């Protein structure tokens with residue numbers, strides 16, 4: 675698995691990580707999925723209190739292998755007291771430390787950043803970031819990116835959602851920010867049907883999901899893509915996309931055409 679710096683001078687993280695929305699929001703455990711991710715080298719894991727049971731399920735799955743992972747999670751509330759509760763819970767879940775703590779969907783950004791900076795000073799938070807899923811919030815995201823208070827952003831990017839190419843990715847590069855890609859498979863929509871093996875042959879990948887992940891990771895401004903799956907074998911399949919060779923312009927255009935077909 676290739677690793678890249680999460681922002682200029684930042685920690686090295688796996689280029690294929692694992693999201694947890696819906697897939698880890700289960701009452702019991704999903705240890706097989708988390709173990710598959712660690713074993714395959716997809717050690718960047720992303721969660722949020724918005725995802726129901728996912729933070730707890732992830733912590734349970736990591737177990738005594740927590741230090742092998744780079745844990746990213748989020749604060750998601752307009753309320754200061756609730757934010758403190760969310761942070762206390764997550765920091766306990768992950769052995770006293772969250773490696774990347776993000777403001778989810780820019781909810782209460784300035785107050786949430788105040789808290790995260792305090793926790794960073796106490797050594798309980800490694801790095802601070804911000805996320806948003808919607809291009810309608812990209813002006814606000816740009817403002818936060820320029821504030822100097824975050825070192826990473828999380829945004830959607832796939833052949834059907836390319837709005838970040840206009841201003842967000844160039845600005846992230848200029849500022850030296852890490853870029854985490856949510857929804858690399860279009861939230862599952864892009865993988866509901868797949869092109870034929872013949873169509874995929876020029877791309878040198880085995881599966882359509884791998885083509886979509888390589889599409890994103892072939893842009894050097896991207897640090898890590900975080901596909902989510904409830905199935906251990908797909909976690910392994912996705913992790914296999916985290917190695918060069920990366921796509922050139924022609925291969926990326928082919929993926930766009932196949933996604934459009």
Ligand SMILES: NC(=O)c1ccc[n+]([C@@H]2O[C@H](COP(=O)([O-])OP(=O)(O)OC[C@H]3O[C@@H](n4cnc5c(N)ncnc54)[C@H](OP(=O)(O)O)[C@@H]3O)[C@@H](O)[C@H]2O)c1
Pocket residue numbers: 692693694695696697720721778779805806807828855856857858859860861862863865883884900901902903904905908909911912
């Ligand atoms: N605002 C935010 O901060 C925000 C918003 C959205 C997402 N996120 C983060 O980004 C992560 C990824 O986004 P996402 O979960 O929305 O979408 P995604 O990763 O693009 O797609 C997930 C879907 O793809 C399927 N899938 C995964 N691997 C596959 C494969 N190899 N072959 C076929 N199907 C496959 C999964 O189904 P199966 O379970 O059946 O495999 C699941 O339904 C989230 O989990 C979350 O951590 C953050």
